[in-house]
Amino acid sequence: MDPQQVRDTTQDEDWAPQACTLPTAERPLRLAAFDALFAEAVTGVRRSAPGQARLELLPEPTVAGIAAELAAAETGCCSFFTFTLTATGGALTLEISVDEQHIEVLDALAARATEKSATRTRP
Template sequence: MQTRGIDLSWAPSTCTLPTTEQPLRLAEFDDLFARHVRQVRRVDATHLWLALTGGPEVAATAAGLAARETECCRFFTFELQIGDGALALGVSTGPAHADVLAALADRATALVGPAGS
């Protein structure tokens, strides 16, 4: 499905976010990826880590986005790690949704900003 030029075909049918709100959520992830992700690391098919730049404001943004995403896509688990001057967001899912996680990782990799280059 495409909405306003944004391909939403990778969004699983189990997502309960209303279709009209999906492009907005995708834009939020895109903004996080482009502005604050410096590295995307796939641990395995069901787990990835996003190394983030920034401080408390970015941590709050990532935490808020993760909390809202788990309301509609309960198959995702997010873990925010803050320590030793580093900030990272872990994302995991079960094997049944590994393709959705792969799409999220591919999108993040494509949008990594200059800090990740």
């Protein structure tokens, strides 16, 4: 991970709600990893219900691998997340669901994905 990304994320890490149980020392790296995915691979963010978000990703194997690794790591500390990674018909999506108690966590994640993906240079 680029040290500048970690510094930028550390300065702006308040986007991750306090409900996050990831140890404080690990937060900047995890946030930077999500920011990198959002900025480099998210092509759209859709909300189908308050507790659901769908991230449309670049349909590339490396992106699928990164998204899967992040989903697995995130459920290790925040078991209220459900991630479903789907590759079909030339599309790649990451569905994220939470229970009613954690909607604000999903809101923050979806807002950050929208913000960071807007900065990505489109082909």
